[in-house]
Amino acid sequence: MDSGLDFLNKIHDRIPVSLEILPPNRGLGLDAIHSFFEGLKPWKPAFVSVTYHQAFKVEENESRIWNRKKPGTIGVCAMLKFQYGLKVIPHVICGGFSSFESEDFLVDLDYLGLDTILALRGDPKKGDAEFKHHRDGHRYASELVDQVMRLNMGEYMEDVKEAKSTSFVVGVAAYPEKHREAVSLDVDIQNLRNKVNAGASFIITQMFFDNQVYFDFVERARNAGITIPIIPGLKIITSKRQVEILPEIFHTKMPADLCSIIQRCENDFEATEIGIKHAISQFKGLEEYGVPCIHLFSMNNLTPITSLLKGVQRI
């Protein structure tokens, strides 16, 4: 039976490599994204996932207005699919969406033939300490996965005669070092299992800087009965400051020796060189372990991605 996971097939017997990109900031247009993908040619990623950014409220002239820094997720996805012929995976979040609005979003994706998604809860809105769900929306990603699976069975929010079933393949996120809100890694893995039971077919992990963390996590997930592919997420360090901010934002530890080498760098250029070397070593270790795919958090930054791909003989 077709699992919908063909994009994880090996290419020339080599482990596939995928990319995460961000839509441009409001008003900047697509030039930088075109340059990024033109710069990678003729190499093609196994898939490109495109982030989604929730709107947040800002105070301006004593009134509160909504702002979304990076609109355009669906547009970027459609452009990459039709103009570059890429397999594209939009991120779909719960935050800010009622279930009806989630359904409308999914209908648009279905009409565009974007049949694989990454279902996420979303982070707390900028300025909020905790995640607040839409009062008519989902609290957890598992509920969104469940909604997508119901659409796959032709069950819409309203009764529809002769409804057309969608055929979404759904990925979800996981955190090898535990999601920051989870009381323990075991509880987090149980919650991950709920997402798999709801219908997820693949997992993409948060970044980590020590492969052993991922290997241990995969073992624990397998012991908990999770059998679907667990794709490691890999981030290249590109500045001295990231040694402090990445662990803070993404709740990941950085190996002490890596931290001290980067802290001793004169500037960000040197830090990036170290970051690329470290990412190449992580990449090779993950390849050797036999991961299903390696997902690069590109931050739309062509130069380090190209250096990494050269370093692992992909381009």
Ligand code: FAD
């Ligand atoms: P969930 O799986 O819902 O889990 C959230 C927390 O709730 C966890 O602590 C979990 O253990 C707990 N939990 C789950 N179910 C239950 C339950 N039934 N009862 C009690 N507790 C429960 N954010 C964005 O806003 N946009 C993006 O594009 C984006 N892309 C991402 C891509 C990747 C690869 C990753 C790893 C993260 C991404 N994020 C993105 C961040 C993500 O939205 C946040 O980490 C968010 O805080 C959690 O999302 P989740 O889907 O893992 O949530």
